[in-house]
Amino acid sequence: MDVAINALWALAILGPTSVGAWWSARSGLRRGRDTDALPTAFLLAWVWTTWGMLVLGNLGMIGRPGVSAWSLAGLAVGGACRIRWGRGPEPDRGDRPQDALGFEVAAAIGVGLWVVISLATRSWIYPVKVVSDGPIYHLYFAARWWKEGALSLVPIPFGESAAPYFPHVGELMMTWLFTAAGGDALAKLAQVPFWFVSFGVAVLTARELGARRSSAILAASVFATSTPSLLFTFEPNVDTIFVAGYMLAVYFFVRAIRDSTGSGRIELALGAVAAGAAWGTKPTGIVFVPVLLAFVAIAWIRKSGGLRKAGAGLAVLALGPLAMEGYWQARNLFWTGNPLYPLRLEVGGRVIAWGWYGPDAMPTSPYYLPFNDFAALGDILLASVDPRLAPIWAAALILGVLGVGPKEGRSARRWITLACLANLALFWIAIPYRTQQRFLFHALALGAVPIAALLDRSRWLRIAAAGLIVLHLATPQGWPWSDIPWDLSPIVPNRSPAPAGPLIDLAGFSGPNALWSAWQAGVILGCLGVGFLVTGASWTTRAGRLRTAAAVGLTLACVAGTAVSILPDRSRAVLLEFPAFPDYFAAWIRVDGLTRARPARIAYSGTNLAIYWMGRDYRNDVRAIAVDEHRDWALHDHHRAALGSGQPDPWPDTRPNWDRMRPNREAWLANLEAAGIDYVVVARANPSEGRFNAADAEGFPIERQWAESLPDRFAPVYGVEEGDPLIKVYQLRRSR
Secondary structure, three states: OHHHHHHHHHHHHHHHHHHHHHHHHHHHOOOOOOOOHHHHHHHHHHHHHHHHHHHHHHOOOOOHHHHHHHHHHHHHHHHHHHHHHOOOOOOOOOOOOOOOOOHHHHHHHHHHHHHHHHHHHHHHHOOOOOOOOHHHHHHHHHHHHHHHOOOOOOOOOOOOOOHHHOOOHHHHHHHHHHHHHOOOOOHHHOOHHHHHHHHHHHHHHHHHOOOOHHHHHHHHHHHHOOHHHHHHHOOOOOHHHHHHHHHHHHHHHHHHHHOOOOOOHHHHHHHHHHHHHHHOOOOOHHHHHHHHHHHHHHHHHHHHOOOOOOHHHHHHHHHOOHHHHHHHHHHHHHHHOOOOOOEOEEEOOEEEEOOOEOOOOHHHOOOOOOOOOHHHHHHHHHHHHOOOOHHHHHHHHHHHHHOOOOOOOHHHHHHHHHHHHHHHHHHHHHOOOOOOHHHHHHHHHHOHHHHHHHHOOOHHHHHHHHHHHHHHHHOOOOOOOOOOOOOOOOOOOOOOOOEOEOOOOHHHHHOOOHHHHHHHHHHHHHHHHHHHHHOOOOOOOHHHHHHHHHHHHHHHHHHHHHHHHHOOOHHHHHHHOOOOOOOOHHHHHHHHHHHOOOOOEEEEEOOOOHHHHHOOOOOOEEEOOOOOOOOOOOHHHHHHHHHOOOOOOOOOOOOOOHHHOOOOHHHHHHHHHHHOOOEEEEEOOOOOOOOOOOOOOOOOOHHHHHHHHOOOOEEEEEOOOOOOOOEEEEEEOOOO
């Protein structure tokens, strides 16, 4: 019953927003019933959702009543546009010729769909894996805001200390989905729609610049199936959300610059808002998005015939991004006096903006690579694009820079190719955390445009590209080599499995996994069938609509088949509750059992995985509790106090511990009482770092020593009797 109710709520919240955005795009912004209306409607829905969470979150009204009212307001706006301006313009049937999509496109779509279904279904059924930043703060922030009904600064002293000050457009989307579904069923897949949008917009951009449909689809598949991109997309991260915003901006900007029938200012404004959406998703947006805006500003000045005539458009480029990004800088300015906090900016030795993230701190991060380690750069690029696809990338980028290809869109293709190379360079020059391939995903997306121009030269090239895409998806990256010849640096791993496992495990049909292998074979054949159906589908004919409906039905059947094949048996059903993370798994199960009948308030320290203590249904309230008398101080409050007390300025690494420098047991006990804490979780911190005031040789934070010094107040419920070397859990007896 709860599942059905949550599904109805999700439809009631997501449906009106989507319909209202579609009507606003079609009628209000006069988008024709062609593919131009879809990216416009998606962007409008994204903006409306973000603004809704900001308004409701600051009013403390995040919840189903408030969110559904906001969604209905979006429907009302779209309805008003439809009443005022009608259904919108007639479909533009004069678009470029729709070339036939051959078997190579069908095969690439089919295998790609199989990978997407396999990854998405696993992420939907199983708990969030202990990987990347998703469980550390992206999903944790969203869960906290959903439970509390308001936006707040959520400290994570044992995680990424700067994360509370990052822009949070992606986390707001997750909060919206938490509210709609009554849990994380949709939120942990929040990036999946943005992956499809990134893929679709890359296709549309290549088409806008003269590419065939088949070439554009295959070129977009080359970037969209990058192994790191796929693995990050199907976890609750925000990197793919950033790519979607960036590519939406590129698409609208290309249309604005190439518009010969009007001023192009609507497209320019949409592009600026989309650029702000990307900027407001990740702190690295401050590096990449202004460069894109600068490229567009130059092109707009040239289009307008001079700086004076371009003034209005340049104002749109300057102010438009604030629609999605401005709130976060304003918030930091209000809190700290520095819109970019905790980034520290100095010019000529003079501090322009105070913060602890300075040039000297960043090399202390485990994700840092020195600029001159070009062997690692080579490995990172090869791991991102797959060495077997690297020749396509190299040829496309060279030809794109040289301007080789169809005359239509040649100048724009060259600029996009240069932007792709510029972003690759910015990744290495301006981002100290160079081990993180996710910071170059948008550059790979830009590469779809020159790749499409390359594939347009011959169908044999398209067939070869499709074969390499299938090979990339169905085999490990090092196949067929036993010793990888391109392993340039030992720091960067170069062996990765096939994104969703082997295409067909022939040995499995005769072993104990025969049923699983049969299910998978059926799903793969079904996905290939979908590929062949959609390559001939068209909404303009009755037969095309029937083929599309059949493809949708077959896709749903493939999802169901995949779900059946990956569900664990009863003996392993506990894996549906928590990820198989051996360090904390037993403790999570124990605490979940203790709190199943009555939700609890839990204090944690020493671990950056706070979200799992909330329980699988997020019933528990989990937070870090101050260990000094400054119960409500955020890290910037401690930083401000530390500036006058002889503490290092700037701080020597990226994770300062001002909030734990003066621990006081009595203050901590009072803070626990004030927060109504029921259980205290203390995890073994890294003893080599010393920043968490480890009180014993085992590396536990001081909370363990305090809890065990007061046996009448703290009863051990896990870890002490079990001899767990990594985690201790205590039940707090309230003082009378």
